[in-house]
Amino acid sequence: MLKKSTILAVLSILLIGLVIRLEYFVGPCCDDDVSYLDVAHNIMSLNFIDFRSSYVFAYRTMMVAPIALSFRIFGVSDVTASLFVLLTSVGSIAVAFAIGRMLFNENTGIIAALLMSFYPLEAEYSTHLVPDVPLAFFMGAGVLLFLYAEKKGGNLLYTCAGIAMGLAYLVKIMGLLLLLFVVSYFILFSRKKMARGLLLFLAGFAVVFLIEALYSCYFTGNVFTNYESYISAQKMWGHMKERSNDEVREMLLFYPRATLGIGIDGYMKFFSCFFWLLALSIITPAICREKRKEFLVILL
Numbered sequence: 001m002l003k004k005s006t007i008l009a010v011l012s013i014l015l016i017g018l019v020i021r022l023e024y025f026v027g028p029c030c031d032d033d034v035s036y037l038d039v040a041h042n043i044m045s046l047n048f049i050d051f052r053s054s055y056v057f058a059y060r061t062m063m064v065a066p067i068a069l070s071f072r073i074f075g076v077s078d079v080t081a082s083l084f085v086l087l088t089s090v091g092s093i094a095v096a097f098a099i100g101r102m103l104f105n106e107n108t109g110i111i112a113a114l115l116m117s118f119y120p121l122e123a124e125y126s127t128h129l130v131p132d133v134p135l136a137f138f139m140g141a142g143v144l145l146f147l148y149a150e151k152k153g154g155n156l157l158y159t160c161a162g163i164a165m166g167l168a169y170l171v172k173i174m175g176l177l178l179l180l181f182v183v184s185y186f187i188l189f190s191r192k193k194m195a196r197g198l199l200l201f202l203a204g205f206a207v208v209f210l211i212e213a214l215y216s217c218y219f220t221g222n223v224f225t226n227y228e229s230y231i232s233a234q235k236m237w238g239h240m241k242e243r244s245n246d247e248v249r250e251m252l253l254f255y256p257r258a259t260l261g262i263g264i265d266g267y268m269k270f271f272s273c274f275f276w277l278l279a280l281s282i283i284t285p286a287i288c289r290e291k292r293k294e295f296l297v298i299l300l
Contacts, residue, residue: 017117027078043068089126138168162204
């Protein structure tokens with residue numbers, strides 16, 4: 001059980017995180033935001049033309065469906081459009097606390113939640129219509145449920161972790177990357193429970209995939225519309241074209257530069273000193289020779 005002081009601290013941090021996000025509220029603005037809004041408005045009006053036309057943004061269902069629900073309940077506005085992303089951003093603060101507490105102790109969880117509450121990149125995009133924020137929330141929730149399953153041995157928890165990965169997948173297909181880390185964890189640290197745990201995890205994901213397959217097949221006659229629309233969009237946007245060596249080098253260097261705040265104007269304000277905190281958090285378990293925790297910290 002959590003101590004009253006811990007509960008108060010976490011609630012205060014959640015409130016701080018919410019205030020910061022509302023203070024820097026942006027709302028829908030441009031680019032993909034317009035596409036998400038258009039699809040969500042059509043869903044609210046029970047117009048499923050975007051699903052029938054295999055529109056890539058429609059098949060990011062856990063991005064557009066909650067926005068449509070928000071429109072239906074609260075009306076159409078900038079605030080209701082951003083409500084789902086905002087809630088998942090605040091939810092990630094709670095997930096950070098729970099994972100920190102699970103891996104280490106309550107104080108670590110509180111520090112993790114506090115850092116997440118004012119992490120510049122998270123706060124900056126918490127009211128934009130970008131899938132990365134809810135994607136991070138569902139993937140984090142999947143990791144948390146998986147950790148609980150490993151600790152308590154509950155079959156239902158493994159299944160719920162798989163469902164969380166499925167929801168992440170429905171936000172953005174890159175959510176499937178979580179499976180790679182789960183399989184790696186089983187191989188490295190949990191071989192005795194690998195067959196049962198992994199099967200239950202996959203069963204949870206299969207539930208979500210089956211639901212998607214049903215409406216995908218209904219609208220297009222194709223179970224894999226999500227994947228095929230994603231590939232088509234990548235080709236259309238030019239992300240899969242052949243590139244020169246200079247272009248490839250610049251692409252490979254972009255994220256390291258952005259992470260370190262070197263050579264790219266404006267990105268330091270997003271990452272601030274957080275990269276160095278991340279590096280320290282990875283090094284510490286290695287020094288203490290806690291390989292399991294080091295792997296999980298790298299995953300997170």
